[in-house]
Amino acid sequence: MFFKKKYCPTCKKHDQLYRRLDVKERAVVEERHRGQTDLWRCTAEGCRWYQPWSHQRGGAKLPEDFKNPAPDAAGK
Structure with a gap:
């Protein structure tokens, strides 16, 4: 599931595409x-x-x- 139109403070851009954290990412932030x-x-x-x-x-x-x-590296 993806959502658009959110601001990203790192990219400093509006209308960024966001997705839910995957299992590995969630494990890293579980404590917080x-x-x-x-x-x-x-x-x-x-x-x-x-x-x-x-x-x-x-x-x-x-x-x-x-x-x-990068987009081309994601497919490899």
């Missing part, structure tokens, strides 16, 4: 967001920003290992 189910992340290339859907200040960056790949 224990039991929270509405965590979404920006899908822009190189971005690591995630946040609860309706609370941008509750967000943060995922570790460097979770950087979104």
Whole structure:
């Protein structure tokens, strides 16, 4: 599931596409967001920003290992 039209403070752009965190990403943020189910992340290339859907200040960056790949690298 994806949603558009959210602002990403890392990309500094409006209308960014967001998707739910996957299992590995959720495991990394579990301690900070224990039991929270509405965590979404920006899908822009190189971005690591995630946040609860309706609370941008509750967000943060995922570790460097979770950087979104370039579009052509994602297919490899």
